[in-house]
Amino acid sequence: MITPLRDKILGRALLFLLMAITIIPFVSLFVTALHPPGTYPAGISWPETPRWDNFLTAFQSANMLELLWSSALIELGVVPIAVLIAxxxxxxxxxxxxRGGNAVFIVFILGLTLPFEGIVVPLYYQMRDIGLLNTRWAIILPLIGLFMPFAIMWMRAHFVNMPHDLSEAARVDGATTWQLFWRIHVPLSAPALSSLAILLFLWTWNQFLLAIVLVDDPANRTMAGALGAFQGQWGTDIPLLCAGSLLILTPTLLIFLIFQRHFVSALLQGSLKG
Structure with missing residues (x-):
């Protein structure tokens, strides 16, 4: 029989192990990025003279300001529209x-089984035929469609658990369907909306495959997609490549750290209602 003290110790040990597994890759990237350019560090070893200027070199070499602007435009094109439709x-x-809503929902559920890799070739020819190839729209429009199955399932799961008493009371007061949606349900859905927006932001920012296949110009890609061009230029310079990777990862980490309370709140809200 496991005592409460032993259970507590095992729980903390498991938490520490999972934390170490998560953090070690980032520590390895950070330490490697501080080594002199052109070297091949062996393992996780702190350099004698940390080269902090590697981050500045990677920032300038990869034209990070231009990439940040491109990623911001793609995010603004994907996240608000996808969240609104969902x-x-x-x-x-x-x-x-x-009537027929369950059948429509099943169709969206089937969309979750559709892998990006399986449709990237048809998407390429479709974007080419409509004249959007090598533009940011070639990333924005497919991502909105590909995110819809999960986003709609997420928001439906939230609205299913909303109490109908609120809607009935609003109907008695003369509220229309639009007023019911916009003035009552949307304000109460802030945790679900913010958490969905965070997920879509992270997935859009880290989109790699569609960016490199549908857009040739790295300046019109996402940050993650532009990493392919950066790797082609600095693929043999491991420290600079690690520095560039960390610069690309930093915005997503900051966004998640800032809004993690909203994300956790939505998950807890769903568990309590379920």
Whole structure:
């Protein structure tokens, strides 16, 4: 029989192990990025003279300011539109429950099984035929569609658990469907909306495959997609490559650290309602 003290110790040991597994790769990248350019560090070893200027060199060599602007434009094109469409569809399927809504939801569930790799070639020819190849729209439009199955499922799961008493009371007061959605349900959905926006932001920022296949110009790609061009230039310079990778990862880490409370709040809200 496991005593409470032993259970507590085992829990903390497991938590420490998982934390170490998560942190060690970032520590390895950081330490390697501080070695002199052109060297091949063996293992995780702190350099005698840390080269902090590697980050500045990587920032300038990869034109990070231009890439940040491109990624910001892609994020603004994907995240707000995807969240809006998913919220409207989730409200309709989860709260209004129209006739045939379950069949429509099953179609979206099937969309979760569609891998990016399986449709990238058809997408290439489709973007080429409509004249959007090598533009940011070639990334924005496919990502909105590919994110829809998960985003709609996420918002539907939220609206299904919303109490119908609120809607009935609002209907008695003369509220229309749009007023019911915008003035009552959307304010109460802030945790679900913010957590969905965080996920879509991270997935868009880290999108690599569509960016390198559908866009030739690295300046029009996402930050992660531009890493391919950076790797081609500095592939043999491991410290600079690690420095560039950390610079690309930093915005996503900051976003998650800033909004992690909203994300955890949405997960806890769902568990309590479920």
């Amino acid at each position: 919220t409207l569809a989730g409200f309709a399927l989860g709260h209004l429950r129209p």
